Amino acid sequence: MSKSATKEGTTRYAQKFAGRAAEGHFREAQRLVLSSLGIGTYLGEPDAKTDEGYTAAAVAAVESGINVIDAAINYIFSANTFSREFSARKTSRPAVIA
Numbered sequence: 369m370s371k372s373a374t375k376e377g378t379t380r381y382a383q384k385f386a387g388r389a390a391e392g393h394f395r396e397a398q399r400l401v402l403s404s405l406g407i408g409t410y411l412g413e414p415d416a417k418t419d420e421g422y423t424a425a426a427v428a429a430v431e432s433g434i435n436v437i438d439a440a441i442n443y444i445f446s447a448n449t450f451s452r453e454f455s456a457r458k459t460s461r462p463a464v465i466a
Contacts, residue, residue, distance in 0.1 A: 375399050377462025378435060385433045393433065400465060406436030435464045 378401040382394035393404050407429040412418040426437055 372462075373400055373435075373465045374462040375401070378402065378465070381435050381463035389433045402436050402465060403434045405434050406438060407434055408438030430464060437464060 382389075382401045382403075385394070389403075394401050395404060396402075407426055409422045412422070422439075426439075429437070
């Protein structure tokens with residue numbers, strides 16, 4: 369499995385939302401198909417409860433047609449496991465740009 373998003377994966381993801389997403393919601397950029405909306409993590413406590421909340425929100429976003437996630441290492445004091453947990457267990461990595 370790819371460790372990063374791919375053109376094929378993001379294209380398949382966008383196709384799942386054909387007829388449900390607004391026209392123009394998905395756009396091609398940098399050889400990937402990106403949603404026009406994204407979700408990100410930011411501040412919060414470096415604890416399991418915060419990680420669980422971020423993961424739940426990201427899963428809901430991906431299930432709703434959002435495949436752009438900003439989970440920079442500096443968020444939550446570099447202590448959260450959000451990015452690792454989400455990409456490992458919750459979605460197909462080639463379909464999501466994180």
